[in-house]
Amino acid sequence: MKKSIIIFYALIFYALTQMFSWGSLVMRLQPQRVAMVVGEGSVFLFLLIIGAYFIRKSIIKEGKLKEQQQNFLLSVTHELKSPLAAIKISLQTLVKRDLNREMQTSLLNNSLKDIERLDTLVENMLLATKIDNRSYTFPKAEVDFSELVSRISDRLQLHSCNTQQIIKADIEPNIKIYGDAFTLASVVTNLIENAVKYSEPCAEVNVSLRQIDSKVVFVVADHGTGISDEEKMFIFDKFYRVGAENTRRTKGTGLGLFIVKEVLQQHDAEIVVKDNVPQGTIFEVTF
Template sequence: MLARFLTHLTKPLILFYIVFIYIIIFSVWWSVLLFQKNTIAFDEKVELNAIGMNLSIEEFKQSASYEKLYEKFSRQRLMIITEGTTFLMLIVVGLFMVRKSFIRELDLATQQRNFLLSITHELKSPLAGIKLSIQTLLRHTLNQEKKDRLLANSLTDVERLEGLVENILLAAKFDNPSYGFANEDVEVSSILCATIRQMQGNYPRHEVEYKQAPEGIIRIKGDKLALSSVIINLVENAFKYSESAENPKICIELSASKHQIQFTISDNGVGIPADQKQKIFEKFYRIGNENTRSTKGTGLGLFIVERVVEMYDGIIKVTDNEPHGTTFKVQLNTSEPQIARNPELSVS
């Protein structure tokens, strides 16, 4: 809590807290002053009424006139306390809401800055790789094996750029309701298996355990780009964030039932802190600092995943994978899945 407070303690917020403290002190001081003035006025009225009735102050306090005067004074005192407290509470609530909005905007500005830093890196890296491969092919005479390797590396970089563009496009679609989503046949099992094979090529150290029920090609109606993004982002994250494990392992399960498909992916990587499990679905949000983090990403992936899941009236849950890592569970409500038997469908 203290660390978060100090993180957001910028010059505008320091000024805000100074103004906040001044308003509180000013309001309390005026309330006390008004309360004291009311008490002085009451004492003076008691003294004047006692003189007017030729009574001592003690004798006047025993009269019915004093009781009426004291009752009026009590109502005024209660009014001052009630109105002062209400006014003070409104100020506190109002200033708290202003502070909350300011910090939200500050967080959003920071996340957008991080997005620009990461998107610059994500664009430059594959472009530099493609440029280097092409220059090597043009300037040197290479055997076929080296040519094939350079072309394969270039293709991988192109696919990385394609995935980045697709994520940006999807994020823009969700921000603009005028964009529509397709309703076509989507072979989710084929997309999943192809994604796993691609990730295994990029991360050869990983062990993958894949289970599917029923076996075969699971086909549903939906938007291919959106559904592919859910699968690709979750699978890619599992591989990326478990790379540092001594023996990285990914467990993936896909199942289909009437009007529903379920997808679960677990890794034994670094895991996600409990206080950030909900924040990871915010747009542009990434754990850590953009200047020091080494893992690639833009902060759009899980934002898109959650929005697509919501679009299909589904549920996504993130939990710890004991003893290490993270588990994502996705449930999508769709048209009744179609199952086509295909013995060649595999992740190997």
């Protein structure tokens, strides 16, 4: 990117130098054409400035996108290696040691959780690619949204906490909407997983689903670090992740909220990001 910027400024400098050089030469040789030279020079300078602005903006945008893609590849590599390493250790332990039934069950359950994590990651990557190239058709039918939210909340529940359950679900039964069950499940999964990810260990995450008049309102609230007002406008961009890359502690690929936004647009739904008082973030989806 630095090389592109240097070449860009060099070309701008060359163009301006040539313009003033030839303009000065013409005015010296043909003084009667001063007005024409000034007029045409002004138009050329205006167009050059406008063009330079947009070209520089494109170069910077391309550089940021390249950096985000590199960070995405690093994140995906880490996201893949961590559960694979955990599964490998669990299986090696099962093979090499004579464990009791309880220990075997515990290791297998941990491996299943890691496999689910891998499955979610792969599904997100495939879905983001299909959405991006407009190849996914969003086949819609009547969906029992209450059952879907309950099932995902229960699956993502962390039972390792000694305190109260981390996900507190308040779901009104028998709420049905017309939509694509697969992508709606991805929306619910990504929002709840994000809330858990950006919360302290064993902190409570609130999930609610309500029918209010003719609208269906789905809310996920956490008590984590929160999102600054400056970043709220970018969090739904592809590959974007909250916080500085060199100080970020949470895992992720930057695809989750991009998928959420794209899927909700296809369902004519609205998502609003609010601050949770005294701390945290609220995602409110209205169908």
